[in-house]
Amino acid sequence: MRQVALLGAVIAVLSGCAGSGGAIPVVDSGRPVSNEDMRTGAGRVTTQTPQAPAAQSDSGVVVMVPDGQGGSSAVQSYPLDNQPAISSSGVSSTPISGSSVGSASASGALQADEQLDGPVLALLTTARQQESNGDLNGANASLERAMRIAPREPQVLYRLAQVRLSQGDAAQAEQLARRGLAYASGRPSLQAGLWELVAQAREQQGDAAGAEQARQRARVSL
């Protein structure tokens, strides 16, 4: 639980937002509550000092680091060498491709709420390139590869939902975004992005009322 609190703290600091955390009602029972308990013990942490990937840093950023079979466990993350944090203006270079992360279709690029670690970031970048080359199937495959490494990383699910939406699979895009929401508590900007995707997916499915509800959730999240 200490780590969870730490995670909340880091997120709170990195996102620079202290709005009420989103509760994601999926089945309409239970009342949304703010997850204030997730936001304790915030101390400013810096995560921008480059260091060797293997070194255990005390930066205190917790990311889910994968194991071989698609699980993940929280460990300390480390920024990559010369790796700027990904931001919504979205320029990042990864050693693999050195491309820039362009602006995404739905609501900007990745959310600037958490530093992702090496392999996941590299794969998201590769997927972005494939997408801009019109290779949506390739982008999908790269994102699923990232999902196997970090199955609970909502950024990956967010991008996966985006790509499925571009492919016209709105129903699956909505489901993937909802799965992302299940793991995005305490990350309000990311929640807003995911709800926005849900709204777009519902629009594509001809569910105007559902889309409006999702948009409201997006506004509440921010």
Added chain:
Amino acid sequence: MANKRKSRGKGKSGGRSRLWGWLLKLGLVGLVLVGALAVYLDAIVQEKFSGKRWAVPAKVFARPLELYAGRSLSRDDFLTELKALGYRQSNAANGPGQMAVGGSRIDVYTRGFQFFEGAERAQRVSVRFDGNRVAGISGAQGLVMARLEPLLIGGIYPAHNEDRILIRLDQTPPYLVDSLVAVEDREFFQHFGVSPKGIARAMFVNLTSGSLRQGGSTLTQQLVKNFYLTADRNIIRKGLEAMMAVLLELHYSKEEILEAYLNEVFLGQDGNRAVHGFGLASQYYFAQPLQELQLHQVALLVGMVKGASYYNPRRNPERATTRRNLVLDLMAEQGMISEQQATDAKNKPLDVTRGGSLANTSYPAFMDLVKRQLRADYRDEDLTSEGLRIFTSFDPLLQHKAETAVQATLKRFGETPDKTPLEAAMLVTGAQTGEVLAVVGGANPRFSGFNRALDASRPIGSLIKPAIYLSALEKPERYSLITPIDDAPITLEAEPGKTWTPQNYDRTSHGQVPLYLALAKSYNQAAVRLGSEVGVDTVLNTVRRLGVDHDWPAYPAMLLGAGAMTPMQVADMYQTIANGGFNTPLRAIRNVLTAEGEPLKRYPFEVRQRFDSATIYLTQQAMTHVMREGTGRSAYNQVPSSVRLAGKTGTTNDLRDSWFAGFSDDLVAVTWVGRDDNDRTRLTGATGALQVWNAFMGAAHPQSLADVPPAEIVMAWADPATGLGSDPSCEGSVEIPFRAGYQPLPGPGCKPVIDTEVIRDGANRVLDTIRDWLR
């Protein structure tokens, strides 16, 4: 020939000119016939050679092993994978397929591979280990991840069982072509398909030894023989062969002929399957790609062309060595290699792998699943001839651990009293991805008969119970983890006019027990009471929402698992619980490429939310109590107690079926132990299937189940005896998760709220003061 004899019988005067006329006519007819034959043969030659020359079976690959810092992977497992892929030890990994093994560091030079989403290049990667984790990887500038090539786990063969790994001329290792030509057909690059010199030599040998011993065939003729003709030896066939060889040379270049030869030549027999071509032979004898073969290996294969079974290096190693060294001497004689090279190569062992089965029978249960999923999309003839490349989620390391767990545990159980063997089945999936990682279809994992993991449908017993408790927890206004459930005896109407009185396994009632504990201890009376309160229909519908279609009648007996499922269906059901309430169809195939490496089809990850994450979280919590204090306790004899696990035992009437289904953060594993004749096993879920599960999980290094509650969960203090709100100050109170908005109000607390000492002091002082006044 017969015509001549006929004409000779007509020897009359004036017949001479007539005879010549006949002969002329006959000659013309013969010429026309030969011409027609040539045209006909030419058509055959071209048809076979210009179209698709070979039916290549679909190749099925395991998942590629991903390498990155933080990944859970032990050094030993990594080595196992490298050895299976035929990596060779060297002092420094200088080229593809080599590895340098140190204590906590392994350097590999990967081979590179064409995947669905792009190419992985061959590169040198240094992997450092720390316990069961990759501490870091390094390689080219800024390398953060790398992939090994995937292990080939099988092919989908047509009835005649032909297989090939097609190679191009430019993919051959050094010396292969030169030595092949030197040994088999020295004039290959000069002749026009047949070699008169060779034929003369062969005829001389055959005449002097009195039998057809030497072929004297050119490479072209050998190819024709393999390609178009049957293997019987007679003079007519020899003639046809020679004609077709000449025709082949007319139409095609030497390079094309040579390439076809390299892919066609017969180099061994693997059970009922012929090993054709150098590409496949290299895998079969050395478990290495052809490009990586060294001089001594090349010489061995070239030597085997003359007689693959006679010179079989596994069965006749001495004979094969002699033949190999002869080839090496010949190469040195012709100046292709130096004497020193020849000597060095001759001093090397044969280097063939001990096994040598071409992964066809290796993983029959998993291959069976792959074929079933493929047949939904492809015709059989496409699967057996188009050379499709099928990429699956199969994890050979986990498969090995699953097989070992099944076999070792069954061995420990020993024989049943009546000598009937116990059977077992097991299925492992990725908890978050729904990908099938390992399948064991029976007590003998190599046996490709009845696949129990997919086809053995058995009553699931208590495995149904999480569905009962999940149905209850979906009503937060009535049920929480701590709600007292009555475990008193209960009698229900089973069917109209029939009553049913279930009993607890220990034949005792436990009174009022908290809901989570009733599941952990697998109390039948409590489960049936709870199930009938929420409704049998509701519970059966919950099972459907968990991913299993069934047509079970809504009888109360269903609440104790009278309905049957296959291990695969059980995995599907538990997957949904492990996956936060999102159901995903279990998949074995990730994607398919054409033989040329072009993307053909994806099988995308798909999810459907069936339950809200808060309810699932609570269900998971209850299932972790099964492992901590309930029927699954023995798991922690094998798995470190720091690893959170969740699961459920299942036992059916009279101990016929023993089940366990459980998951960590990353793995769902389902095990079943029973008998094919459905007789008694004397095993409960805990003494049978759970032991297999434990052995597997003990070896698999599972990730601890994540304990981050979803946003709709709050923690509150409660009294386990009453289920009412309590306070941390109270003896025996526990802090447990609730659906937000449904947590009990905090109790009054068990420390005095106001310090009565102070009050009494104050009161005494007041009284004293009053007394003073009254004085």
